[in-house]
Amino acid sequence: MSTPPTAPKKSWSWRSQAFRGLIYQVITIALIALAVWYLANNTITNMKLRGIQSGFDFLTGSAGFDIGESLFAFDSGEPxxxxxxxxxxxxxxxxxxxxxxxxxxxxxxxxxxxxxxxxxxxxxxxxxxxxxxxxxxxxxxxxxxxxxxxxxxxxxxxxxxxxxxxxxxLSFPVPVWASGHVWGAWGLLVGVVAAFAYRHFARISFEKTGVAKSMLLAPIALVLAFGVLGWLLGGAPTALNRPVLGEFAIENGGALTxxxxxxxxxxxxxxxxxxxxxxxGGIQSVALGQSEAAAALGLSRGHTMRxxxxxxxxxxxxxxxxxxxxxxxxxxxxxxxxxxxxxxxxxxxxxxxxxxxxxxxxxxxxxxxxxxxxxxxxxxxxxxxxxxxxx
Structure with missing residues (x-):
């Protein structure tokens, strides 16, 4: 019975190209770190000599200004x-x-x-x-x-x-938040997992049988189906907060500035x-014979492209x-x-x-x-x- 080949031993001699390369990389990293430390230390020293404050401690202080557009509440008293x-x-x-x-x-x-x-x-x-x-x-x-x-x-x-x-x-209607939307979000998440699983098994099936399954529409349908199912299980909430025209401006609903x-x-x-x-450019890089073969199989131009x-x-x-x-x-x-x-x-x-x-x-x-x-x-x-x- 033949013995398996043994891996060559690493050489730590200066004659080893791999060893020299490692040493050169360590020296290079050390020199870069030293240069960064020198520049940072020199900058901080000069700023102190000129009475310029430095550091990130200001991040905990009160901002003192409002922000006109935010995804969550913010006021001027926050840090x-x-x-x-x-x-x-x-x-x-x-x-x-x-x-x-x-x-x-x-x-x-x-x-x-x-x-x-x-x-x-x-x-x-x-x-x-x-x-x-x-x-x-x-x-x-x-x-x-x-x-x-x-x-x-x-x-x-x-x-x-x-x-x-x-x-x-642009003002638009927004859903009135309810538990059904949470269920719908969980359904979408489950649909995404199911879509990945479908693509995995569809690829394995194609490799074994040569029969191609839809790799685009079916996963999308799975995500939408599970999302709708979760929404239905949560009570199918349909209430909307619609924008209305007020005396001076548009009120309620959502808005994009x-x-x-x-x-x-x-x-x-x-x-x-x-x-x-x-x-x-990417489409042009595909050989012309691919589109000709697809046409010979009876695929439409849309299916050939997709x-x-x-x-x-x-x-x-x-x-x-x-x-x-x-x-x-x-x-x-x-x-x-x-x-x-x-x-x-x-x-x-x-x-x-x-x-x-x-x-x-x-x-x-x-x-x-x-x-x-x-x-x-x-x-x-x-x-x-x-x-x-x-x-």
Whole structure:
């Protein structure tokens, strides 16, 4: 019986290339740490000599200013750290919704570039060339001026069914909170788990039998079905808090401010132009024989695009699209130009009141670095799962 090969012993000699590489890396890290310590210590010393206060102790002090838009209650007597938390949630709200809308719009525009309809194809081309060649800051200002100058006053809004659109923003009905909504949320969560399980077993079934099952519509149907089931088990609440036209403004219901709408629409239409070109390039990278084979099997153009072309193009699409997601998140810092209270706006106010410039800038850097790294990790994980595996 043959003995298994033994792993080669690690050499700790200077002649070992791996050992030398490890030593060089340790030295490099030590030098970088030393440089950072020297710069930080020198900065703190100079600030003390000039009587400039430093440190993050100001975060526990009273902010002393109000924030016009927040997902949770905030008043001027609360500490600075809570104000930064409000700015963070406002930034994430724009970033998450912007990424979702950008993905949908960019994919539709990119696929539309391959349409046989000259009008659709021309519209998509004009859209891309127009929006990607205008600076995003100008687009934010354009949308903001449209909302604040062209729309009617809040006392005379445009009624779009249950919606009201005016210079005060967009008002819409919101559900009256009840236990049925909690049950519906749990149902959606169970539906997501069931959808992942379905995709896993559908993939295994396809590998064994060669019979393809729906990998898109069935998971969506499962999520919706469990969500509706939970809502029904919770009593099926249907009460809505509807906006009504008051004497001077719109009352009740939910509302989206002109600043939020301007930032969201501006970043979405701008970034979607770049995403559409990524999608178009990814589809073009798929061999022409794939679409011809799908046509020979009797698949329609829509099914060919959804089931054959786009899945194979993902390995080309995902990495550059990740860059666009990161750009959208970082471009949200331009919202300060139109008065949206994101984390940059909150930091500017805190800086002016406390004089802690280094600390406020450091907080901004940590927040954007963390959100960008999280987005990159999530997209890299998805890219690994979507990659075509050679067998």
């Amino acid at each position: 600075y750290w809570r104000a930064f938390l409000v700015g963070l949630t406002n930034t994430l709200r724009v970033a998450v919704l912007g990424i979702i809308l950008t993905t949908i719009l960019g994919t539709l525009i990119g696929v539309g570039r391959f349409s046989r309809n000259a009008l659709v194809r021309g519209f998509c081309t004009v859209y891309v060339e127009f929006f990607r060649n205008i600076p995003v800051l100008l687009q934010l200002l354009m949308w903001y001026l449209m909302f604040t100058e062209l729309l009617p006053a809040a006392s005379e809004p445009w009624a779009l069914g249950p919606l009201f659109l005016s210079k005060g923003g 002109p600043e939020f709408l301007s930032v969201l629409l501006g970043l979405t239409v701008y970034t979607a132009a770049f995403v559409s070109e990524v999608v178009r 089931l054959v072309m786009l899945p194979q193009a993902l390995r080309v699409i995902i990495p550059p699209v990740t860059n666009q997601y990161l750009n959208l998140t970082k471009n949200s810092s331009l919202a300060v130009a139109i008065g949206y209270p994101d984390v940059v706006s909150i930091a500017n106010t805190a800086l002016n009141q406390t004089g802690r410039a280094v600390e406020c800038i450091a907080i901004i850097m940590v927040i954007y670095l963390s959100t960008s790294l999280f987005t990159s990790i999530l997209m890299n994980w998805y890219n690994t799962r979507s990659a075509i595996k050679e067998r």
